[in-house]
Amino acid sequence: MAKKTEKTNYKVVAENRRARYDYAIEDDIEVGIILTGSEVKSLRVGQSNIADSYASVDNGELWLTNAYIAPYERAMFSHEERRKRKLLVSRKELARLWNATKREGMTLVPLVMYFNDRGLVKLKIATAKGKKNHDKRATEAARDWGRQKQRLLRHGE
8 A cells, every 4th residue: 555645734934943042842732823814814924923922821821922923014904013812722731831830940932833734823832941051052062063973974984
């Protein structure tokens, strides 16, 4: 039998590439996000930024704060660029995330915003602990050593 090829329409809209450098990522979760029509149109054009944003649990609900979605110029009723947006997550996961943020130094960091294969906007958030400067240097040194090893293996053959 031939293998079934899986077609995915996974389109990344915004990525927080600095998060893995600034934070030690423990685990991540995919959540939904409530958006207006003009926000979705703007995301389809690809005008957004989640680098300075964070997620927090407030009154039993999960919110994304400070995420930038550019206004859609052809919209009749535009949206606020940096408004708080509600995130959709199960009650069980919300309790787990809330307990993780109560621990010292843990925060909820958005990693990537994307359209899934059904065309819905999803957000991947992670529970993370902030890295100190020496931790960042150690990560950078390990990454450099990995690159050096690859170079040596390529040239050694």
